[in-house]
Amino acid sequence: MIADRISLPFHSNPYSVMYHHLAFPLGILQGHTEIDISPWLCDKYINCQFCFKKGSTQRYNIVTEDPWFLRDEIFILQKVLLTSDLRQTLFGSYTEFLLKMINLGCYPNGNYNEALIPCKNTYGMEYYRHDYLLTGYDANTKRFQSVGYVDDFQFRFFDIPFDLMEQALTTLVERIVELCFWKINPAAVFSINIPSIRNELASYLNSSPYPYPPKDGYRYGITAHKYLGKYFSMLSPQNALRDRRYTRGFLEHKFLMHFRLDYLFQQGYIRTYDHVEKARYLYRQATNIHMLGLKFYLKPEQRLLGKMQILVDEITDAEAHYLPLVLAELSDHGDDNV
Amino acid sequence: MNPVFKLPFGIPTPNCDAVSAFPYGAIKGRYGSAFYGWLFGKMVNCSFSPLSTDNKYNISLTGNWAEGSGVTYRQLINLSKDVLLGTFHDLSEMLQKILCANTYIMLSFPAHSHITSPRSQARLTDLLIYGYNTIKMLFYVVSIDNQYHLEMYEIEQAHLTSVIMNFPAQTIPLELRTFTDNYQIKPSLGWMQKELSDYLLSQNTIPHLDNKNIYGIAAQEALSQYILQATNTIITSDLLYMHRFVEHKTLMAERVRGLYEMELCPEEMYNLSEHISLLANELILPSHGDALSAAHATNFASTVRAITTIELSCYPLLLDCISKALLSRNQ
Numbered sequence: 001m002i003a004d005r006i007s008l009p010f011h012s013n014p015y016s017v018m019y020h021h022l023a024f025p026l027g028i029l030q031g032h033t034e035i036d037i038s039p040w041l042c043d044k045y046i047n048c049q050f051c052f053k054k055g056s057t058q059r060y061n062i063v064t065e066d067p068w069f070l071r072d073e074i075f076i077l078q079k080v081l082l083t084s085d086l087r088q089t090l091f092g093s094y095t096e097f098l099l100k101m102i103n104l105g106c107y108p109n110g111n112y113n114e115a116l117i118p119c120k121n122t123y124g125m126e127y128y129r130h131d132y133l134l135t136g137y138d139a140n141t142k143r144f145q146s147v148g149y150v151d152d153f154q155f156r157f158f159d160i161p162f163d164l165m166e167q168a169l170t171t172l173v174e175r176i177v178e179l180c181f182w183k184i185n186p187a188a189v190f191s192i193n194i195p196s197i198r199n200e201l202a203s204y205l206n207s208s209p210y211p212y213p214p215k216d217g218y219r220y221g222i223t224a225h226k227y228l229g230k231y232f233s234m235l236s237p238q239n240a241l242r243d244r245r246y247t248r249g250f251l252e253h254k255f256l257m258h259f260r261l262d263y264l265f266q267q268g269y270i271r272t273y274d275h276v277e278k279a280r281y282l283y284r285q286a287t288n289i290h291m292l293g294l295k296f297y298l299k300p301e302q303r304l305l306g307k308m309q310i311l312v313d314e315i316t317d318a319e320a321h322y323l324p325l326v327l328a329e330l331s332d333h334g335d336d337n338v
Numbered sequence: 339m340n341p342v343f344k345l346p347f348g349i350p351t352p353n354c355d356a357v358s359a360f361p362y363g364a365i366k367g368r369y370g371s372a373f374y375g376w377l378f379g380k381m382v383n384c385s386f387s388p389l390s391t392d393n394k395y396n397i398s399l400t401g402n403w404a405e406g407s408g409v410t411y412r413q414l415i416n417l418s419k420d421v422l423l424g425t426f427h428d429l430s431e432m433l434q435k436i437l438c439a440n441t442y443i444m445l446s447f448p449a450h451s452h453i454t455s456p457r458s459q460a461r462l463t464d465l466l467i468y469g470y471n472t473i474k475m476l477f478y479v480v481s482i483d484n485q486y487h488l489e490m491y492e493i494e495q496a497h498l499t500s501v502i503m504n505f506p507a508q509t510i511p512l513e514l515r516t517f518t519d520n521y522q523i524k525p526s527l528g529w530m531q532k533e534l535s536d537y538l539l540s541q542n543t544i545p546h547l548d549n550k551n552i553y554g555i556a557a558q559e560a561l562s563q564y565i566l567q568a569t570n571t572i573i574t575s576d577l578l579y580m581h582r583f584v585e586h587k588t589l590m591a592e593r594v595r596g597l598y599e600m601e602l603c604p605e606e607m608y609n610l611s612e613h614i615s616l617l618a619n620e621l622i623l624p625s626h627g628d629a630l631s632a633a634h635a636t637n638f639a640s641t642v643r644a645i646t647t648i649e650l651s652c653y654p655l656l657l658d659c660i661s662k663a664l665l666s667r668n669q
Contacts, residue, residue: 076508078421081414083516086439090415090432091425104421176413181421185508 002103007136009033010107010147010157015256016045017155018249019058020148021067024133025075025182027147028107032184039267040072040190042260046200048253049209050224050231053217060228060246062253063209063220074188078106078181084170087177094169095162097179098144099137106181108134112168119158121151129172137162153244194269194333197260201327205320222316225250229312232293237300247293247308254279254286254315261326270329278322282315339438344469344478347442347490348373351588352381354486354581356446356464358589361402363480364442364468364515365409365523372523374596376404379529381589383537384582386557386564389550395561395579397586399547409521413441413514419503422510429502430495433477434470436514443467444513451506455483456493460626465501485626486581527602527667530593531660538653555646558583562642569635577626580638584618587645591615594656603659610652614645 009031016022022045029037047063068075080087091097098108114122114130122128135157136145143159150158160168169177203210207223214220219227228250235243258279264270289311296304346367352358358381366373384397403410415436417425426432436443445465447453455462460483469478476492493501502510536543540556552560561579568576594611597603621641624634 076418077416078418078509079414079416081412083413086413086436086441086514086516089435089439100425101421104424106421176411181417183418 002099002139004140005136005138006102007145008102008105008107010133010135012157014155015041015259016062016249016252018245018252019061020131020133022062023148023155024107024109025068027133028182028184029074035184035188035190037190038259038263039192040074041256042263043193043196043200044069045253045256046197046260047204047209047221048224050219050227051217052219052227059231059243060224060249062249063203063212065212068182072188073185074190076183076185078183079178081176081178083176093166095166098134098165099139101181102134102137106183108132109180109182110169110178111172112165113171114168116164116168116171117160118164119150121149121153123151127171127173132168134160134165192267192269194330197264198327198330201323201330205323205327222320225312225316229309229316232289232312233305233309235293235296235305237297244290244293244297247290250312251283251286251290254283257319258283264326264330269333270326272325272329275322275326275329278318282318285311285315339434339472341472342470343434343437345437345440345442347466347468347478347480349490350488351592352585353488354482354585355398355578356444356466356482357398358402358582358585359482359488360442360444360464360466360480361404361410361515363466364517365404368517369523371596371599374593374600375523375525376409377589377593377596379526379533380404381586382530382533382593383542383554384557384586385542385547386552386560387548387550388552388560392575394564394575395557395582397582397589399542399544403515404523408518409523410515410517413516414511415514416509416511418509419505422503429499430470430477433467433498434472436512437467437470439516440519441514441516444515445502445505445511446513448506453501453504453506455481455487455489456497456501457481457489457491458483458485458487460485460487462501467498470495486578525600527660527664531657531664534653534657534660538650538657555650558586558642558646562639565630565638566635568630569632570629574626576630577623580621580623583638583642584621584623587611587615587618597656597659597663602663603656607652607656607659610648611656614648617641617645 010027011030014023014026014030016026029035045062049061049063051059068077070077101108110132111129112132113127114120115125115128117123122130132146132148134144134146137143142162144162144165145157146160147157149155204221207219207221209220228246261270261276261279265273265276289308292304292308347363348366350359350363352362365376380402381397383399384395385399386395387393405411422429433443447462451461453462454460462481463484464482466480467477468480475495477495477498479493479498480488480490482488532543537554540554542553561583565576565580591611591614594603594608598605598608618641621638624630
């Protein structure tokens, strides 16, 4: 027996929306307002990477191999990998299966043929495989509730009719389709991890991907941001809109740095309020970079790009100066992991 | 659905390790003597990984389910218990439907599991379900326990359901294997030639494998040295490595028997490989949980030495036989 209407918690403005794989888990976590993720968030989204490889569609990114925090046991992943015949035999149509899983409190996630979804900017293409997340449904209007980037390059909620979602999955070219279902682990612990904050900050400042091995064609940490600044200086009007993700991502990185330091100060892990003020100032500067990027898209003037790079360099130079002081204060806290 | 249904499963020669035993049994059961076409190209070479903590010695370097060549394909159902119970009122019915889709069901139990094998009472490590009988309300299963014993038997539906639902994790990862319809296994002599050559030369020419590992004859010598150094320690996975070594020789003997039956090698070669297999199977291995004595380790090392000597002197001739067979097929 399924409910008429379900809307699982999902925050409309996750801390990072640079990519779906960052936004989806954060949106779910932030949507559960009964959970305070602040302590746990402090050692996340610190390090970053820049990719030089030709044709890369994710030049700038956060360094993580576990975007759903399975190692921290924050989320529980359920998964089926089935041919359409076996899936039909066991679980019925995709629609029936997805409705059932949403009723059980699970967020369906996977890939579908996005070219069939009207509000997507790939709508009408012959085929386009992209990821999705469902957050609910309305059985009366026969629509799923989804969230993600739409044709106006905004990250927001949108509806998908049942029949289109069914087609978007049945028209996938792969013979065996993967469906993931996410749920927050009821036993998840969102505690602060000071040693991890120190390690991540150190990696960021040392431009190292530690604890992960370095990859060819990548730069990390503060150096990655330097290269990002250089990349901004070479934007063209054609890619300026797509690359709003990167100015957005850089802004989010500074927002989270301010969020982190503010929390650490409130909890007594750092004593110097100037660090929090500095982080807030740099976040405002990062906002200016994002605005300049938008301005460039509307009116492509080369001087705007030069300004963006200068601001990125100012921010990273400032971080190279004040974040080691933050690190030094955190070192006073030994092996805190509460 | 038929009231009684069994997927083919032949008694596997490798019987301590699900990685080799389960695909062996399923492929042999399905293809009969044609399964040599699969065996010729599988588990010929071996590797030793000095840095690994739980998989130092390995005889399964490529997927034994032959997914790459299209013999089987993998599916997965990894759902939480409440979802499974919320979706299927009766887990048995789900298992029966999967089996009727010509799909084997497998479950590996983690090291911290306390679930015991329904037959041996030792800790259950791996389970394969290959059939059911709704009249008698039972399933046909193969299980391996932590003493590296494989058994095939019938288990009551309720008991099997209980074993599955007591899986010690939040989700139950049911691995599914389906055979591609109408797939014909072709003898992979070329692959055996390549693998056997790699084995004798202590190398690996399969691109995606880790080149930090040691391969072939050198791998079994490295294993021998490792076992000598492990003397007087409590062994867990070390015992598995020793069992795998024995299986490697048993499988080679079976492989060579296949070649002999196809008149692709002389009887002497068959007799030699049988002799090697006998030497390996005469090893007295310690029981699970016992310390590895100096006698065990020394005996193992001397057996490895003896076997290596025979292999190095005889298997190049076997390679010649295979090369000749391939040449004559190409003509």
